[in-house]
Amino acid sequence: MSLKLVYPALALILWMFVVLGILFLRRKQAFAAKQVRMADVAVSTEAYPQPARLxxxxxxxxxxxxxxxxxxxxLAMEVGATSYIMAAxxxxxxxxxxxxxxxxxxxxDLRLRAPVFALGVVALFGMWIGVLLAVL
Structure with a gap:
């Protein structure tokens, strides 16, 4: 088994935990600053201040x-599409x-965020092509 694709998957999982930590800290700060009460967010999170909502x-x-x-x-690991291009x-x-x-x-800033999101989608599409080519 090639580990080339395991490492980016593990890195993204770690990043998801980092984002969860950011969320926890921002919500904790909102409570500490008395910007929100438990009753305010028991049903909907809209009462949190913008940093916590982001x-x-x-x-x-x-x-x-x-x-x-x-x-x-x-899928890539299953079909052997584990080239350096796929890893990149x-x-x-x-x-x-x-x-x-x-x-x-x-x-x-959506002018920055949208192109970065699009770049990620292009990378995913490239990965899909790599898997497709491996099974054809």
Whole structure:
């Protein structure tokens, strides 16, 4: 088995834990600063201040296109599509997720965030092509 694709998958999982940590800290800060009470967020998280909502939105994003990434990693390993090009595309996707998070929980500038997201999707599409070519 080639580990070339295991490492970016593990890196993205670690990044997801980092984002969860950011979310936890921002929510904890909101409670500590008395910007929100438990009753305010018991049913909906809309009462959290913007920094906490951005972190929550980014954490939710970690379960959208990354699902495709993890499926492609497993498929690629199953069909032997584990070339250095596939590994580079996987790392490019992981890097795009990290940069996307930094922008999302930071400036949240969509002019920056959207192209980074698109780059990640292009990397995923390249990985899909790699898997497709391996099975044809």
């Amino acid at each position: 972190a929550a939105a980014n954490f939710a994003n970690q379960f959208e296109t990354p699902v495709i990434f993890f499926a492609l990693i497993m 595309l996987a790392w490019l996707y992981v890097a795009s997720r990290v940069v996307h998070t930094v922008i999302h929980v930071g400036s949240n």
